[in-house]
Amino acid sequence: MLAYIEYLRKHVKNANIIYIDYMDLDFEKIKEYRALHTYVEAHYLEGVANYVFVDEVQMCPDFELAINSLYSKRKYDIYITGSNAFLLSADLATLFTGRYISLHVFPFSFEEYCDYYKDSGSGDIEQLFDAYTISGGLAGSYEYQVEKDRSNYIKEVYETIVTRDLVQKYNLSDTMVLQRLSEFLMDNVSNLTSPNKVSGILSANNIPTNHTTIGKYIRYLCNAFVFYDVKRYDIRGKKYLESLDKFYLCDLGIRYAVLGSRNMDYGRSYENIVCIELLRRGFDVYVGKLYQKEVDFVAQRGSEKIYIQVSDNIADENTFKREITPLLSIRDAYSKKIIARTRHPRYTYEGIEICNIADWLLQRED
Numbered sequence: 606m607l608a609y610i611e612y613l614r615k616h617v618k619n620a621n622i623i624y625i626d627y628m629d630l631d632f633e634k635i636k637e638y639r640a641l642h643t644y645v646e647a648h649y650l651e652g653v654a655n656y657v658f659v660d661e662v663q664m665c666p667d668f669e670l671a672i673n674s675l676y677s678k679r680k681y682d683i684y685i686t687g688s689n690a691f692l693l694s695a696d697l698a699t700l701f702t703g704r705y706i707s708l709h710v711f712p713f714s715f716e717e718y719c720d721y722y723k724d725s726g727s728g729d730i731e732q733l734f735d736a737y738t739i740s741g742g743l744a745g746s747y748e749y750q751v752e753k754d755r756s757n758y759i760k761e762v763y764e765t766i767v768t769r770d771l772v773q774k775y776n777l778s779d780t781m782v783l784q785r786l787s788e789f790l791m792d793n794v795s796n797l798t799s800p801n802k803v804s805g806i807l808s809a810n811n812i813p814t815n816h817t818t819i820g821k822y823i824r825y826l827c828n829a830f831v832f833y834d835v836k837r838y839d840i841r842g843k844k845y846l847e848s849l850d851k852f853y854l855c856d857l858g859i860r861y862a863v864l865g866s867r868n869m870d871y872g873r874s875y876e877n878i879v880c881i882e883l884l885r886r887g888f889d890v891y892v893g894k895l896y897q898k899e900v901d902f903v904a905q906r907g908s909e910k911i912y913i914q915v916s917d918n919i920a921d922e923n924t925f926k927r928e929i930t931p932l933l934s935i936r937d938a939y940s941k942k943i944i945a946r947t948r949h950p951r952y953t954y955e956g957i958e959i960c961n962i963a964d965w966l967l968q969r970e971d
Contacts, residue, residue: 606658606686613656621650623657623681627664636664642671649680656682663687669700676704709830711885712742712856715878715966721747731948734963738874741858759862763831771825782807782814786822790832790852791860795873795901797837797849797892823852830855835880838891838903840912840935851892853880871946872917875962876901879915879944882966898931909940916945919959932957 613620623645625632635644645657657675662668662685675681713721718737719730721744740746740755743762749755767787772780785807790798800816800823807814827834833853837846854860857874883890883904893900893912902913912935919925932941933955940958947961 606660606684609684610656610658617654619653621648621653621655623648623655625657625659627659627661636666638665638667638669638671641665641668642674645671645675645681654682655680657684659683659685661687673701673704676701711881712858713744714742714882714885715963717744718742719967730963730967734966738857738871738878739861741856741861743856743858746858756862759858763859763863766829766831767826771829775825779814779818782812782818783822783825785810785812786819787826787831788864790823790826791854791864792868794853794860795851795876798852799849827852831859833880833884835890835892835902837894840893840895840900840903845891846894853877855881872915875917875944875946876915878966879913879962883913893931895931895934898934900931900935912939912941914943915962916943919943919945919947929954929957 610622610624613622625635625641625644627636635641641659649655659665659668659672662672665671668685672683672685676683715734715737718740719733722733741759743759745762746755746758749758767783768780771777771783777783786803789803789806800820803823804814804816804819807819823832823834826832832855835851835853837849838844839846854877857877860874880890880902883902886906888904888906888911891903891905893903900912901915902911904911904913912932914928914932916924916928919928928943928945932943935941941956942958942960942965944960944962944965946963947959949961951958951960951964953959
């Protein structure tokens, strides 16, 4: 938000910026919707572009009454931010039906990570990618030079969302189930999952629960953007499938901070990175099913469609054959790619692009 304000001040002549940060005690007296409305109106300037920015808007009870009123006056360009858990997409649809555009802010991409560390002395892209796979894109953690401090910061962010914000928002009584569910999903990114399967595993490990509770908790975690739900798509039948989804973590830095290197699978980690990058680039993402074979991702954006396989290392002939076979079985003319840790320039094999993952992340296709 502050970066966009700076951009406006540089590019919009005579812009009037009305900025309210509810984390700042200077704005304590206007944490009431009428006071918020009055404050904004008092700072309006005639004849110029007026921009209203409200940070952590959920800290003002009934804020939507003030925002809707200001919007109806047709004289402000209004931007609001809020906590992931307290201001969910479902809440926006209820509060501002037909009157808002949601701007989804992801953690730093690998491209942004490289840009941040471009003066660190390490110009080796592969080395930076190794670090990014573990450190992730939560930029606040970059301020910490000691690994333990960085990891503790990420844990605090995670625990604030999962064990505080979600518990308070939904009045959850059993936090243990929510915590273990989240850790299970982290440990099983890219695996086909269902509430029945998860509830059975947790119950077998002395955490009694049921598929209804697990289904609700998964929805809460996805609504708060901790995980992304990727559904299955029948490539041959061209239809979406209801059973068994995959879940991807918003940022791999959280997995490493919470679980450490336990059960670390780089192939699945790379798949997680590719999924989030596709979403960042504006694609709708699905898991492809073709007969008994699976394609990691079917990515669609408007009329564009890409079939993608993701792997750690395809140097082994059997691994390469396993990854390439589902793509060769698809008979349409849409683009097909294997994204892997090849460390080589991209090349093609029978019309299928083979891309080094670090290079693909830096070469935007939009």
